[in-house]
Amino acid sequence: MADTEALLETPLAALHRELGARMVPFAGYAMPVEYKGGQYPAGILAEHLACRAGAALFDVSHMGQAHIVGDGAATALERITPAEVQALKPGRQRYGLLMTEAGGILDDFMVANLGDRLFVVLNASRKAMDVAAIGAALPAGVRITPHPDRALLALQGPGAEAILATLAEGIAAMPFMGVLETSVAGAPALVTRSGYTGEDGFEIGLYAADAERVARALLTAGATPAGLGARDSLRLEAGLPLYGQDIDETTSPVDANLTFTIGKRRKMAWDFLGADRVREDLDNGPKRLRVGILPDGRQPVRAGAEIGADGTAVGTVTSGTFGPSLNAPCAMGYVAREHAADGTALELLVRGRAIPGRVAPTPFVPHRYKRGVAAA
Numbered sequence: 218m219a220d221t222e223a224l225l226e227t228p229l230a231a232l233h234r235e236l237g238a239r240m241v242p243f244a245g246y247a248m249p250v251e252y253k254g255g256q257y258p259a260g261i262l263a264e265h266l267a268c269r270a271g272a273a274l275f276d277v278s279h280m281g282q283a284h285i286v287g288d289g290a291a292t293a294l295e296r297i298t299p300a301e302v303q304a305l306k307p308g309r310q311r312y313g314l315l316m317t318e319a320g321g322i323l324d325d326f327m328v329a330n331l332g333d334r335l336f337v338v339l340n341a342s343r344k345a346m347d348v349a350a351i352g353a354a355l356p357a358g359v360r361i362t363p364h365p366d367r368a369l370l371a372l373q374g375p376g377a378e379a380i381l382a383t384l385a386e387g388i389a390a391m392p393f394m395g396v397l398e399t400s401v402a403g404a405p406a407l408v409t410r411s412g413y414t415g416e417d418g419f420e421i422g423l424y425a426a427d428a429e430r431v432a433r434a435l436l437t438a439g440a441t442p443a444g445l446g447a448r449d450s451l452r453l454e455a456g457l458p459l460y461g462q463d464i465d466e467t468t469s470p471v472d473a474n475l476t477f478t479i480g481k482r483r484k485m486a487w488d489f490l491g492a493d494r495v496r497e498d499l500d501n502g503p504k505r506l507r508v509g510i511l512p513d514g515r516q517p518v519r520a521g522a523e524i525g526a527d528g529t530a531v532g533t534v535t536s537g538t539f540g541p542s543l544n545a546p547c548a549m550g551y552v553a554r555e556h557a558a559d560g561t562a563l564e565l566l567v568r569g570r571a572i573p574g575r576v577a578p579t580p581f582v583p584h585r586y587k588r589g590v591a592a593a
Contacts, residue, residue, distance in 0.1 A: 227278035244341035249444035261446035272376035273443035281344025287359030301480030320494025321466035368428035373418030415455025456579025471498035509579035525564035
């Protein structure tokens with residue numbers, strides 16, 4: 218949709234426009250891609266660097282939020298994900314994959330244990346499908362309830378803790394992937410120490426009616442507003458996949474280099490949806506693998522570019538940009554398994570011209586998570 222009038226809006230839409238946001242269609246919503254002018258650093262590059270140096274505030278209220286309630290909720294959710302949900306301790310969260318029957322990735326998601334219920338965050342473009350798929354896997358007495366009345370803010374960067382601690386208690390004691398039910402600027406909130414930038418940071422779930430007031434308080438305390446453009450370059454430098462570009466229903470967790478999401482116990486039981494394909498890929502090796510790519514020179518290589526090796530097509534770029542923190546282009550994509558080793562020379566086809574590059578380990582910019590305790 219080119220006309221943003223036909224799009225849904227988040228509870229922060231008026232604030233975005235007040236701050237000079239350039240709005241674009243994304244997953245059915247009008248979302249800020251960058252900000253122009255005003256009192257804050259403006260533009261994708263400035264917003265990206267503000268996150269790396271201080272703290273940036275992202276509106277991710279388009280994401281889906283839902284509770285799963287009932288006896289055996291964790292066991293039931295494990296029917297559709299290879300993640301270790303039963304072992305997740307109260308006050309902890311983890312990243313996981315929702316699976317298709319064919320062994321592809323329906324979506325990636327976050328799941329938190331709130332003690333008496335599970336809480337999940339789902340991608341905006343997949344949330345209705347995800348809720349239906351999870352609901353179909355739940356037995357009688359266990360239900361999933363989406364919360365479209367919720368907003369979600371992401372406060373990211375090395376300055377995030379100091380900013381949020383001025384508005385909420387218990388923030389400094391939270392470890393990476395910790396979960397805290399608290400209040401932020403007087404508003405009831407569910408805070409997780411997580412994010413999508415590779416930096417330390419938090420995601421703050423709120424009632425929609427409180428979102429603008431809390432966002433303004435975070436900006437006043439020192440955060441910089443940032444849009445989808447900076448979010449994308451930050452996550453790519455951090456080597457984090459984007460659903461719909463780097464992973465989808467055609468990719469398995471093994472193809473996608475996300476085997477860490479498969480719990481040890483799950484590899485013994487193989488009792489999750491799509492397990493046969495995943496097991497085969499692990500036993501015999503996948504035909505292709507998602508890898509990090511560093512092109513030579515300064516020319517970014519975008520999604521869709523063909524990847525070659527020794528004059529033969531061996532894969533496709535799925536994400537690519539110029540990394541402001543890296544000060545160089547970076548990309549990721551899928552290549553045939555025999556060309557997936559770090560350091561392998563590649564040829565990246567851009568406008569009919571072959572740019573040399575190589576397979577490189579990710580993240581391209583080191584993660585800076587606060588790992589106060591071992592993950593559950």
